[in-house]
Amino acid sequence: MTFSQLIASPWLVAALFFFIAYAYSSVGLAGGSAYTALLAVMGFNSLAIPMISLVLNLIVTTAGSFNFIRSGHGRLSLVLPFLVSSIPMAYLGGTLQLPRDVFYWVLLLSLMFVAVRLYIWKNASFRLNLGAGRRLAVSLLAGAVLGLVAGIVGIGGGIYLVPLIIILGLGTTKEAAACGAVFIWLNSLSGLVARLQYNAIDLREYVPLIFAVFVGGALGSFIGAGRYSPQTMERVLGVVVIVAIVLLLRKVLPGL
Helix, strand or coil, X not given: CCHHHHCCCHHHHHHHHHHHXXXXXXXXXXXXXXXXXXXXXXXXXXXXXXXXXXXXXXXXXXXXXXXXHHCCCCCHHHHHHHHHXXXXXXXXXXXXXXCHHHHHHHHHHHHHHHHHHHHCCCCCCCCCCCCHHHHHHHHHHHHHHHHHHHHHHCCCCHHHHHHHHHHCCCCCHHHHHHHHHHHHHHHHHHHHHHHHCXXXXXXXXXXXXXXXXXXXXXXXXXHHHHCCCXXXXXXXXXXXXXXXXXXXXXXXXXXX
């Protein structure tokens, strides 16, 4: 089933995706968790959903990486340990063909973690005092786990990485956002390459979504990299995530 066949007003849905891309990109993220949940709720095939979300992630974080790095927040030494382990694991995750129900539950658990991050763990107000060796070990382990999830579900993993960088005391909020954008871009690419070996996708069907997230991502990351307060947009993100969780719960548990 294609996008135009499933949705009566593709451009109306594109407007929603624009809003998501704008909100997420302002804090260095891509919106993969929200895209994936919405596509699942709309009834898209569980094999196609990760590919669509990963493509949208790439588009949003292309602009996001450029804007945050151009503003002087990018640090290769900060994100590199996470990338070393995450990229191959994202590729591995992209080769896995999970049953639809398993895919939905992995996605649901991911969204619930995002909600915890936004509402309970939002300030990341504590720090772990780890030595250089332990920080490296944690970075490699975290990168591997996040990369695997990114490849399987079609999310970039940045929503987990950004607070982790702050908690480990590795960088500032803006530097963490810059790392999140780069991390999402590379892992989305790795997961997408793996999936394209087994499945095909006709991007012409999703031009409205692609255009919407490109504009939303470019605008959101430009503002976020400069003078925008991350706390403001995180409140908006929280609403999007909670709605996505409720809709997805009704899909996996029809009796609710």
